[in-house]
Amino acid sequence: MRRLLPVLAVVLTVAVIATLPLPCVGQTLVVWESDDPAGDDDGPGTYTYPTNPAFSPFSGIFDLTTFRVLHDPENVYFEITLAGISNTWNAPEGFSHQLINVYVDTTPNVGRVDTLRDGPFVLFDSRHAWDVNIKIMGWGGTRIYFASDDESSPGVYDGVFAEALPDGKTIRAVLPKKVVGEPSDIWKYYVLVASQDGYGPDNHRPVMAATGAWVFGGGSDLDVNPNVIDILAPESGLRSQHNQLGSWSESERRLAVLYPANPDGRLALGVRPAMVVVAALLVIAVLGYLAARAVRGRPGS
Numbered sequence: 548m549r550r551l552l553p554v555l556a557v558v559l560t561v562a563v564i565a566t567l568p569l570p571c572v573g574q575t576l577v578v579w580e581s582d583d584p585a586g587d588d589d590g591p592g593t594y595t596y597p598t599n600p601a602f603s604p605f606s607g608i609f610d611l612t613t614f615r616v617l618h619d620p621e622n623v624y625f626e627i628t629l630a631g632i633s634n635t636w637n638a639p640e641g642f643s644h645q646l647i648n649v650y651v652d653t654t655p656n657v658g659r660v661d662t663l664r665d666g667p668f669v670l671f672d673s674r675h676a677w678d679v680n681i682k683i684m685g686w687g688g689t690r691i692y693f694a695s696d697d698e699s700s701p702g703v704y705d706g707v708f709a710e711a712l713p714d715g716k717t718i719r720a721v722l723p724k725k726v727v728g729e730p731s732d733i734w735k736y737y738v739l740v741a742s743q744d745g746y747g748p749d750n751h752r753p754v755m756a757a758t759g760a761w762v763f764g765g766g767s768d769l770d771v772n773p774n775v776i777d778i779l780a781p782e783s784g785l786r787s788q789h790n791q792l793g794s795w796s797e798s799e800r801r802l803a804v805l806y807p808a809n810p811d812g813r814l815a816l817g818v819r820p821a822m823v824v825v826a827a828l829l830v831i832a833v834l835g836y837l838a839a840r841a842v843r844g845r846p847g848s
């Protein structure tokens with residue numbers, strides 16, 4: 548038994564670490580985070596930036612690289628890191644270009660699969676209908692909407708705001724818990740990066756067939772292709788960004804269908820479930836060894 552003590556200590560340590568909350572960042576706890584491939588700010592693979600110099604294709608201002616959910620006792624924070632952000636037109640929040648919509652499936656089996664208003668031109672997976680939509684943009688436009696809202700809803704803005712962080716590439720949205728609730732492991736996230744346009748549908752800069760000074764190219768002149776430049780999604784596979792954002796059809800007037808970035812909840816974290824499995828296997832191995840010893844040690848065996 549004495550020889551087993553170090554093994555048991557390791558097993559217990561791994562098991563405890565696997566169940567601990569994610570590491571602290573300052574005063575806040577990380578609930579979930581995920582990276583997005585760099586250089587995929589091309590929607591379904593065909594989109595090109597507007598030609599006005601404010602939208603340098605090398606700026607990466609619509610290229611999502613990381614999405615992070617944090618919380619403290621008062622607020623939930625969404626941090627969206629891009630390859631770069633730019634404050635070309637001096638928005639008070641420190642970013643001018645980005646329009647980020649995060650749709651969260653907080654409650655299974657309720658919610659909606661379309662957007663509140665025409666603008667992004669996408670639909671959502673019916674198995675993960677969204678319940679809360681956080682619209683993040685400059686000039687005081689950040690809002691929280693609910694699936695039960697109607698098209699004319701002004702959204703919740705009390706205590707809701709967005710700001711550029713000092714790293715010069717991260718936008719943080721501050722969302723009161725009394726509005727959005729306590730973040731949970733079962734929350735599923737759709738993260739959509741678009742270009743803010745005060746004249747566009749629901750503030751989305753359109754993606755047309757041909758690139759122009761103020762519009763993206765590589766889409767359609769009908770309101771059927773996503774006005775979304777990057778989403779949080781894998782680079783390859785069935786649910787790749789290009790497959791998701793390319794699942795629209797002009798001839799069939801069919802919108803693209805998007806899938807949440809973490810359909811399997813915490814499994815998306817990768818390393819932690821692996822640690823849980825390793826810890827469980829070690830516990831089983833040790834228990835099996837102890838049981839075998841107990842049987843061998845029994846009188847008459």
Ligand SMILES: [Ca+2]
Nearest residue numbers: 583584610611
């Ligand atoms: Ca990206």
Ligand SMILES: [Ca+2]
Nearest residue numbers: 583778780788
């Ligand atoms: Ca992406």
